[in-house]
Amino acid sequence: MITCPRCGVPDIPDTAPGCPRCGLTLLGSQPTAPELVSDELESNLRRDLGRHYQVGQLLGRGGMSLVYLAHEADLSRDVALKVLPLQFIHTPDTVRRFEREAKIAASLDHPHIVPIYRVGTTGTFLWYSMKLVKGRSLSEIIQQQGALPLEQVVTIVEQVGSALQYAHRHGVVHRDIKPANVMVEESGWVLVCDFGVARAFGSVALTQTGNSIGTPYYMSPEQFESRTVDGRSDQYSLAIMTYEALTASVPFMGDSLGELVRQHLLETPPRVTAARPDVPAAIADALQRAMSKQPDGRFPDIGAFVQALGGHPEPKSPVFTGSSRRRTAASTISSDPTVRLPRSPRRWRPALWALPALLVAGAAGWAVFGRSASAPPPPQSSAESHRQDTGQRITDSTHGAAPTPVVTAPASPLKTDSQRSPNRVASRPANHPHPRQAPRQIAAPASADSGVVMITSSPVARVFVDGKPVSDTPIPRLKLSAGVPHRVSLRRDGYVSEEREITLLPAETRRLTDIKLKQKAPQP
Template sequence: MKCFNCGAEVAPPARFCASCGTSVADPHESTLVLPPEADDQLLRRVRMSLSGEYEVQEELARGGMGIVFRATEVGLQRTVALKVLSPDFGLTGRAVARFKREARTVAELDHPNIVPVYRVGQVGGVLHIAMKFVEGRSLDAIIAAQGALPIPVVVYVLRGVSRAMAYAHERDIVHRDIKAANILIDRDGRVLVSDFGVALRASDVELTVDGTVIGTPAYMSPEQCAGRRAEPQSDQYSLGIVGFHMLTGDLPFHSDTLAGLMQHHFFTSVPDPRLVRDDVPDALCDVLDRALAKSPEERFETTRAMSAAIEAIPFSEGDRLASERSLQALARGETIGPVAARPMPPLPEAPTSPIPVPRHAKRRGARARTARIAAAAAVLLGVSWWIGRPHPATQLTADVARLADSTPDRGASGESSGRTLLVRPVAPAVTGKLRLLTSPTDAEILIDGRRIGVGSVVDRAVAAGARRLRVQAAGYQTFDTLILVPADSTVSLGRITLRGRGPGT
């Protein structure tokens, strides 16, 4: 069958032309108006490969392991959130293993506060997970529109999320990216934890590299910032940040640089939310204080214990009903009565002390500790998710260099972290290797401002450590970010696709 609009071949039973997006199910239907992402080869491939099973409508979000589309499952005619990973995004054996591991992990979870997975498959080189499509809003969108939330609503959300976390942790699964954007509120007022995209079995070590930073910096625990392995207590810390966010309408830490933000997680005490509002109960503050302890050992021994502490906060049946009504309204995009809250007090400057290593790290070698210090200032990321977006890499590179050059001359201790070990950095091994492709093929590849290739580099030796990567071509938006090149290792970034510049840019 040929598309009557552009003449391209359309394989049955596809309902849309993969070339121009025209609906071919009925010649009298109008051309489908596609968002800008329709130019993306991934969207075309997804539509073509999955056309017999899913009608893919639009891109919803991009994350560290895939892109999420809104789609209709053809056989059951139900709307799903379809998460896919394509070969264009560095489909190495490791990436496939992690994606399938993620799917198996999430599919095992059956809890009323966790977004369920329907199907997992691989068609035409496209790995995909079909999940429940939640009609509602994310918690971060609600906070952005509403600001601080009423105490019963805060407790209600914390109850739902902590129950989901406790359930997952008891099955040896750590989420690693608990944040307001991954907490969904449906139109019935239910609280759902989504995107176990970086979820990890505590026993699943073969896909975890010590020194790799995984998570969202504003919500990450100190040990995650240091590139250490995430444990249930790491999720507890992140939920503590979510609780503070709901109480105040703001995040506890801000910085112009990633390194500064991470330093706050290491050294700055989270402000008391009672500085912002007067109605926060002591029991809720006690839970958040413990969850936000700098040392994992000082948080809750189990997340079930944390959940029990949240359940013990006074919360009547009237509070429950009022919270559900409020969340239903917020999920519909409405607002509720404002909460009286004062502006956040200014934070102290981010400390410039060297990044601490948790006490239990002292059993590891100096080389592993140095890798974690470097990782704390640079996030290893799947670069395809950042295509065409500018980043303040220059300042961040300077901060990384400053942190790496810091040399402690005495010990230090924090209010909640106990004794902190400061590690003198040692010189890393000379080089690592970099491997990547670009589209267009004449794009220049630069490391720290020096051109190292055009179109591709294969196992190119570059200095180990935090490096500024820049990919540029005439007529395209520049890709500019920071990467971490481990010593004696190869960083494979797959294909970096630059987006064309719009008119006048």
């Protein structure tokens, strides 16, 4: 028997393919990065990439890859740097796979997908840089909190589903959806990581020694059988992840790879209501359908599955907060789960679990849903939409729009899930044309001398305020001083920069959302 080196779950059979809690692969033929990274290895990294990056601490490791904190000097931003030392490469296929995974990930441009910035090769490493995600993985959240409230789970699945729906439309299947690859930023924004093991439709399947890539506890039957997969395979994995978020346990827990394969191929998954009686029957039915053995038995796409759960297939903004505890989580972005220090295992507790204690903890706790805030602002007029799309300098001095709720830690205890109607999320039929209004926290007002701005763009862009770099979009909540003008610029290589001049009123919340950057005309 062994103990999971990442999450600390004890008494795992030696023959188990992976950890039943976090999905860490325990069986496999690939070499792994060394537990201790040599000084020579890091010296080579700083030598090869020192011209563009100031390489900092090792954030984590997964499989053969290493993830470092780095500062990109040219653009004055912190990034996560994923490197693959050439000493671990034994076949040309490994090199091609790394290059392909970076290329695929870099081609996806969506607010809920971790963006890839640069890709390169040196005489020592293959590498790429990506957005530095500050927050926790869903796996960590489940480990620390146990089963999550229903509305919280639906909110997470909404955002993950939005990313997957986008990827599927662009011919990309993730193939490894699991809690460890879902990151929750400190703001509450959800990002999907590790599209590096995705498969582009029509290309050669990415495999490890002939076996389909994935984590055994979350793999679809067609992955186990090495059949052709499409977006419905991700739907199956997303349903298992949803089940785990609701119960703190995966539906299939075979103690060997063979038994796990048999369960995924032949056994009917247990209904979620057996562990969570408070979950509405409609949601339990949706999970059963999404976990059908045959793809044709599942929902036609991810959006339909999300709607069946009572969610909005295209969420616009985060509706819950992340932990106040700062943690850089880019280390989980790898083709295998990142090894972390062991933690004590957590098990699901029945409906009235320790939420009151979590509320007392205040900001130290993670997300607790509150009542719905005021209705969202009305749609933009066509003139305003056109104004945002011109790609030229625009002065935004309007203050009449209804404010967007600011996502912050609750200032006082709010209603718990047990105080709400258990049917709230599933009250709308799956085919209802109008999505439910997502639950929002009541916004903590900005101080009298400041306001808040929310910024989103397509594609992802770097935000500068008064000439100083801030972060990449989306930015759910940016606090700025009130009563003075600010110059907000959005920049991306190959695109025409967008600029806004805004002056915030005290305690005002302003939305600069859905800004579209135009590509520059090619040089003759």
